[in-house]
Amino acid sequence: MSEPSSPNPRQPPAERPLPASLRRNAPLVPVESAGGRALAAVIAILTFLAALCAGGAELVAASSAQWQSAVSREITIQVRPQAQRSIEADIEQAVSLARRAPGVEEVQTFSKAESERLLEPWLGTGLDFSDLPVPRLIVIKLQEGTQPDFSGLRQALREKVPTASLDDHALWLTRLSTMANTVIVVGLVLVILVLVAASLAVTFATRGAMAGNREVVDVLHFVGANDDYIAREFQRRFFRLGLRGSAMGAGAALIVTIILGMLTRSWRASPAGDQLEALFGSFSIGWRGYATVILIALIVAFITAAISRLTVRRFLNEAG
Amino acid sequence: MQRVKALYENEFDQGLAPAVHFENVGVRYGMGPEVLRDLTFSIEPRSFQFLTGPSGAGKTTLLRLILLSVRPTRGLVSLFGQDVSKISKDGLTALRRRMGVVFQDFRLLDHLTTYENVALPLRVQGKEEASYRAEVVELLRWVGLGDRMHVLPPVLSGGEKQRAAIARALIVRPDLLLADEPTGNVDPSLARRLLRLFIELNRLGTSVVIATHDFSLMDQLNVRRLVLGDGHLHIDA
Numbered sequence: 001m002s003e004p005s006s007p008n009p010r011q012p013p014a015e016r017p018l019p020a021s022l023r024r025n026a027p028l029v030p031v032e033s034a035g036g037r038a039l040a041a042v043i044a045i046l047t048f049l050a051a052l053c054a055g056g057a058e059l060v061a062a063s064s065a066q067w068q069s070a071v072s073r074e075i076t077i078q079v080r081p082q083a084q085r086s087i088e089a090d091i092e093q094a095v096s097l098a099r100r101a102p103g104v105e106e107v108q109t110f111s112k113a114e115s116e117r118l119l120e121p122w123l124g125t126g127l128d129f130s131d132l133p134v135p136r137l138i139v140i141k142l143q144e145g146t147q148p149d150f151s152g153l154r155q156a157l158r159e160k161v162p163t164a165s166l167d168d169h170a171l172w173l174t175r176l177s178t179m180a181n182t183v184i185v186v187g188l189v190l191v192i193l194v195l196v197a198a199s200l201a202v203t204f205a206t207r208g209a210m211a212g213n214r215e216v217v218d219v220l221h222f223v224g225a226n227d228d229y230i231a232r233e234f235q236r237r238f239f240r241l242g243l244r245g246s247a248m249g250a251g252a253a254l255i256v257t258i259i260l261g262m263l264t265r266s267w268r269a270s271p272a273g274d275q276l277e278a279l280f281g282s283f284s285i286g287w288r289g290y291a292t293v294i295l296i297a298l299i300v301a302f303i304t305a306a307i308s309r310l311t312v313r314r315f316l317n318e319a320g
Numbered sequence: 321m322q323r324v325k326a327l328y329e330n331e332f333d334q335g336l337a338p339a340v341h342f343e344n345v346g347v348r349y350g351m352g353p354e355v356l357r358d359l360t361f362s363i364e365p366r367s368f369q370f371l372t373g374p375s376g377a378g379k380t381t382l383l384r385l386i387l388l389s390v391r392p393t394r395g396l397v398s399l400f401g402q403d404v405s406k407i408s409k410d411g412l413t414a415l416r417r418r419m420g421v422v423f424q425d426f427r428l429l430d431h432l433t434t435y436e437n438v439a440l441p442l443r444v445q446g447k448e449e450a451s452y453r454a455e456v457v458e459l460l461r462w463v464g465l466g467d468r469m470h471v472l473p474p475v476l477s478g479g480e481k482q483r484a485a486i487a488r489a490l491i492v493r494p495d496l497l498l499a500d501e502p503t504g505n506v507d508p509s510l511a512r513r514l515l516r517l518f519i520e521l522n523r524l525g526t527s528v529v530i531a532t533h534d535f536s537l538m539d540q541l542n543v544r545r546l547v548l549g550d551g552h553l554h555i556d557a
């Protein structure tokens with residue numbers, strides 16, 4: 001070993017070439033331990049659950065909006081037969097009143113035969129309906145995007161066609177939307193609970209990591225790192241862990257969704273599939289569903305970073 | 321009092337305040353006996369001194385008092401003209417950036433390479449890696465660790481760890497260097513070489529305090545000796 005002429009560190013001499021890559025960019029705080037992996041797993045599971053809850057809530061929200069717009073675009077007038085009145089005349093009168101109401105796109109009358117066919121599932125085929133007072137339906141399709149006021153039509157019908165009654169499905173719609181809203185609120189509450197659980201897990205993991213890295217933190221202090229710097233280092237590690245965990249969880253949630261979508265598609269041929277689809281719409285979540293899952297993953301990662309930073313700051317302040 | 325303070329501040333501005341000033345300082349660990357008693361001394365800027373005394377006399381404790389990792393139970397400690405009893409966290413960080421330390425037990429970070437350990441004080445100040453790479457490499461070569469740069473501390477020998485610890489303390493060219501037994505694990509010729517490094521640093525303006533009980537090392541230099549014994553300090557000029 002030949003001694004350099006001067007140890008003067010102020011003037012780095014350039015005679016010898018520097019090693020190509022000195023930079024390893026190793027993290028200053030080692031969190032990549034078994035504890036770190038366990039935390040990533042916990043975060044993955046919690047993200048998975050949160051994403052499924054949020055995705056489910058989104059599914060219900062989307063389906064119920066779809067039903068509501070379909071259902072509320074249709075109202076029906078029911079005309080009951082009455083011995084003293086001609087039902088055909090009543091229907092004609094009701095139809096002409098309906099045509100004059102605002103926001104109406106199309107008025108369609110069910111003929112006697114069609115009305116009877118509607119009853120078949122309940123009464124069986126081959127019955128002679130001629131003796132039965134089968135009510136007749138007039139289906140009114142509304143223009144898209146309109147929310148017309150039917151009190152005028154209702155009033156007119158009551159005066160001119162007392163055997164007719166208007167059903168705008170309002171009661172059914174309120175019940176439907178109440179139920180859907182309840183499901184959505186429950187889903188959101190579950191998401192929040194899962195996020196709180198994730199925060200707690202991160203808090204404990206951070207405190208554990210800090211206690212395990214006491215020596216490292218001390219040395220960082222001695223070489224002139226301030227609390228902010230140390231907190232940032234921990235935060236960066238935990239953000240990566242959180243991002244990895246939440247990406248795994250979100251990925252699993254997306255895969256489950258896709259598999260469920262494929263299963264429902266194969267069920268669709270069966271009668272059970274029809275009912276499922278009637279209830280949930282087709283299972284394939286739209287872009288909003290995927291966006292929700294990705295958003296949840298990002299939220300979890302950011303919560304992980306923020307909570308770990310907060311915990312580190314508090315830990316450093318307690319330590320004096 | 322007001323005048324003394326003004327004088328201190330004035331001196332501090334001119335870099336003339338003592339790097340370290342102790343007045344009647346005493347310290348005890350927990351409820352134990354006082355390890356150090358009635359210490360009154362100063363370490364002047366650009367000065368060079370040894371701190372010596374038998375094992376257990378309190379050399380490490382005295383250095384920890386200066387590092388503010390142990391607080392005095394009584395008395396007054398000031399660093400670079402600043403009373404440390406009411407210092408803020410930011411102030412503490414600023415003070416530590418003016419000091420370099422070589423710990424008796426090295427305290428290298430085991431998950432970082434030798435190079436990264438030595439560069440650590442610069443890295444935590446937020447400096448760009450490219451801006452200090454050449455400097456770090458040169459210092460590593462000077463202490464004879466040129467081919468051990470990419471190795472993790474656990475595989476270094478005791479003497480190599482010691483040299484890495486010294487390099488880490490020197491890299492920021494501190495105003496005050498505290499070295500606890502910096503030559504305890506190296507052969508006499510390397511010890512002389514490291515001593516020359518400290519002298520060179522001192523020439524560039526750093527106050528140096530070397531704690532040691534190695535008389536052959538101290539005999540190489542005719543400088544002030546702070547001798548600890550029975551909790552008291554006396555100074556051999």
Ligand SMILES: Nc1ncnc2c1ncn2[C@@H]1O[C@H](COP(=O)(O)OP(=O)(O)OP(=O)(O)O)[C@@H](O)[C@H]1O
Pocket residue numbers: 349352355373374375376377378379380381382424
């Ligand atoms: N953390 C501690 N808690 C309690 N007592 C301590 C602690 N550190 C040191 N001591 C005691 O303080 C006294 C001085 O210790 P110190 O480490 O300062 O001695 P030293 O001069 O550095 O010794 P050496 O030359 O062996 O390194 C010793 O009696 C020791 O037992």
Ligand SMILES: [Mg+2]
Pocket residue numbers: 379380381424500
């Ligand atoms: Mg000691």
